[in-house]
Amino acid sequence: MRLTPGTVVEFPQLSLRDSGGKISTVNLREGTAYVNFSGAKNDEFALTFGHEKLALTHAAHLRAEMRDTDATLAVFKGDVQVDGPSGAFEIGKKQSATFDLADQDRYTLAANLEQDPYDSWDKQQEQYHQRYTSNGLYNGYSPYAYGMSDLNYYGSYFYAPGYGMCWQPYFTGLGWDPFMNGAWMWYPGFGYTWVSAYPWGWMPYRYGSWRFLPSYGWAWQPGGSWAGWNTIPRVVNPPRSFAPPQPPTAPGRTIIVNRGPIMSVSRSRLIIRNDSAGLGIPRGSIRNLGRISQQVKTEGSATATVHTAPVRSLAPMSPTSPRVRGPSGGFSPRMSTPAAAPHSAPAAHSGTSHGSPH
Incomplete structure (x- = not known):
């Protein structure tokens, strides 16, 4: 599922059958959500918006949009019963x-699709x-597909003798560590969770462990239980000089950490520096990216051309970012959202801001 900025969704039910099938119920409260349901065996997906409900058991691709006075459901692939x-x-x-x-969800059916700016x-x-x-x-470590594409694009797997x-x-x-860019976010029902700023930074911070390997530096090792995810x-x-990340003691704060190098942008070209880890x-x-990474290792930086651009320029962690609420009442991890346009990162520093995260 992909959410556009300003979208709010709730997850009344997220469960796993004994057979391995996943049951997901999503309530779209406002904004726009794209759903591409694969129709895997025993999986069920239900979406509610307004007074309407649809249940998917076979492959379908759709867009649902909730506005103040009306809602729209557009089907790109498959067929959907509402x-x-x-x-x-x-x-x-x-x-x-x-x-x-405003009229008991009275509907009008159209035999065509009106394009939305976020469709592309x-x-x-x-x-x-x-x-x-x-x-x-290496794709065999996880029963889930979410996050695997980012790992394959932004990095590579290798076999470390003695570690796997x-x-x-x-x-x-060797000077980089996994906690150079991100934030401690307070989520009601969960407490503090480390939210990485890296575009690949979901799965490696929720499952498995970060391990420092001599001669290699920091690497993520899959493993552990997939039944629950790590907030910390x-x-x-870790090296002796490394201070493990610790969440704040007082609740309800957002602590931003920005110790990584600054990325330079000129039109559609990026200057990528070592220890940036794909940020931006x-x-x-x-x-x-693998070839460019080798160039950065030997020369310290490299200039690359951006071949595709995001739909709109969006600031990360902005107040209009999508919000998702899990079954327990706390906020759950974010869905895929439009990437921010390339921009120069702020000067390296650590700062604090008060208030609930969005």
Whole structure:
């Protein structure tokens, strides 16, 4: 599922069957959500918006949008049955329906699709996901696909003698550590969670552990239970001079950490420096990151051309960022959102701001 800025969703149910099938129920409260349901065996996905509900058990790709007075459901692929106050009806491929929220969700069915500015972004992200999910050397560690495409694009796997299979982001040296860029965010129901600023920084901070390997530097090692995720990343064998990350003691704060190098931008060209770890590089925008990473290691920096641009320029962690609420009442990890346009990072510093995270 992909969310546009300003979107708010709730997850009343997220569960796993004994057979391995996943059951997901999503309530779209406002904004726009793209759903590309694979229709895997035993998986069920339900989406509610306004007074309407749809349940997916087979492959479908759709866009749902909630506004103040109306809602729209557009189907790109598959067919979807919708249940609501006006009864049950089906929306087929390349059809859309508009619901009047002030009139018992009375709907109007259209035999065509009106393009949304974010449709191209959704298409780009789907192509990126399909290309890089199965493009890595090692894909057998996780029963889930989420996050694998980012690991394959922004880094590489290698076998470390005595440790096993590990992953390391590109553009890192012995002076880099996994906690140079990110923030401690307060999530009601969960407490403090480390939120990485790196574009690949979801799975390696929720599962497995970060391990310092002599001659290699920091690397992520898959492992552990996939039943729950870590709010505080596990750290193994750190150097003596390394201070493990510690969350704040007082609740309700946001602590921003920005110790990484500054990225320079000139039109559609980026100057990538060592220890930047991919920060500021939009997904799929630069080809051959592995080759460029080797150049950065030997020369200290490299200039690369950005081949694709995001839909709009968005600031990370902005007040308009999507918000998701989990079954327990706390905020759960974010879904995929439009990447920020390349920009120069602020000067390296650590700062604090008060208030609840968005």
